[in-house]
Amino acid sequence: DMKVTQMPRYLIKRMGENVLLECGQDMSHETMYWYRQDPGLGLQLIYISYDVDSNSEGDIPKGYRVSRKKREHFSLILDSAKTNQTSVYFCASSLFSGAGNTLYFGEGSRLIVV
Amino acid sequence: GDSVTQMQGQVTLSEDDFLFINCTYSTTWYPTLFWYVQYPGEGPQLLLKVTTANNKGISRGFEATYDKGTTSFHLQKASVQESDSAVYYCVLGDYVGDNSKLIWGLGTSLVVNP
Numbered sequence: 001d002m003k004v005t006q007m008p009r010y011l012i013k014r015m016g017e018n019v020l021l022e023c024g025q026d027m028s029h030e031t032m033y034w035y036r037q038d039p040g041l042g043l044q045l046i047y048i049s050y051d052v053d054s055n056s057e058g059d060i061p062k063g064y065r066v067s068r069k070k071r072e073h074f075s076l077i078l079d080s081a082k083t084n085q086t087s088v089y090f091c092a093s094s095l096f097s098g099a100g101n102t103l104y105f106g107e108g109s110r111l112i113v114v
Numbered sequence: 115g116d117s118v119t120q121m122q123g124q125v126t127l128s129e130d131d132f133l134f135i136n137c138t139y140s141t142t143w144y145p146t147l148f149w150y151v152q153y154p155g156e157g158p159q160l161l162l163k164v165t166t167a168n169n170k171g172i173s174r175g176f177e178a179t180y181d182k183g184t185t186s187f188h189l190q191k192a193s194v195q196e197s198d199s200a201v202y203y204c205v206l207g208d209y210v211g212d213n214s215k216l217i218w219g220l221g222t223s224l225v226v227n228p
Contacts, residue, residue, distance in 0.1 A: 004157070042203070042220040043158070056213075090157050099207035099214035100146035100165050105157030 002027050006091050006106035013113050019078035021109050023091030029104070031097040032074040034058075034066060036087040037108070043090070049074055050097055081113045116141045120204045120219030128227050133191040135222045137178075137204035140185060146207040147171075147180050147187040152221075153200045161189075161202070196226045 004025045013019050023032065034046040035058075045058030047066040055066050063085060067075045074093075078085055089109045094101040121136040139145065146165045150158040162171035167182035176191045187204060204219040 043218045097214055102160045107157050
């Protein structure tokens with residue numbers, strides 16, 4: 001079954017705490033992504049991973065880092081969360097990184113930082 | 115640089131109405147154009163994509179034509195149903211230097227009343 005799975009789906013953290021969002025895919029896709037979605041701003045790319053240990057910054061990487069040690073798994077880490085990082089985070093994967101590739105998204109992780 | 119301009123905000127229709135969502139783009143190359151749909155509580159999913167200029171993409175009753183002359187990729191559906199209520203994103207897939215890049219429109223929320 002072609003699926004992108006995100007954990008946790010909902011998370012409340014205090015400002016300054018660390019946050020770990022995890023993403024897995026079962027399609028052996030080479031490329032994985034982390035986006036955040038905010039009202040009025042659409043989807044913004046945080047990081048893209050081209051393969052294991054091959055990660056690049058997206059449009060809004062500040063305050064985030066990522067880890068990809070296995071092809072099927074991609075983590076987003078917030079060291080010392082801030083209230084402006086309250087958002088819905090989406091992980092996605094695609095077979096390759098070319099411009100014509102289809103992205104497959106997870107169901108999202110809603111993070112609230114208080 | 116590349117850009118996508120999409121009708122923003124909310125479109126409210128009744129069942130069996132005609133749907134038209136405007137999307138125009140700007141690029142110096144030949145992009146792939148996508149429409150993604152996001153249902154409530156889910157991640158975006160591909161609705162249709164077109165890789166070649168002047169071709170039409172059709173899926174689930176929706177259609178969009180890649181018009182290079184007017185640089186447009188408007189989404190249409192002849193008769194909407196309540197189940198079509200969702201957010202629709204126009205997306206441009208292009209290359210910036212050696213890397214591919216996806217440019218997302220801000221989304222159009224469609225509400226279909228029974």
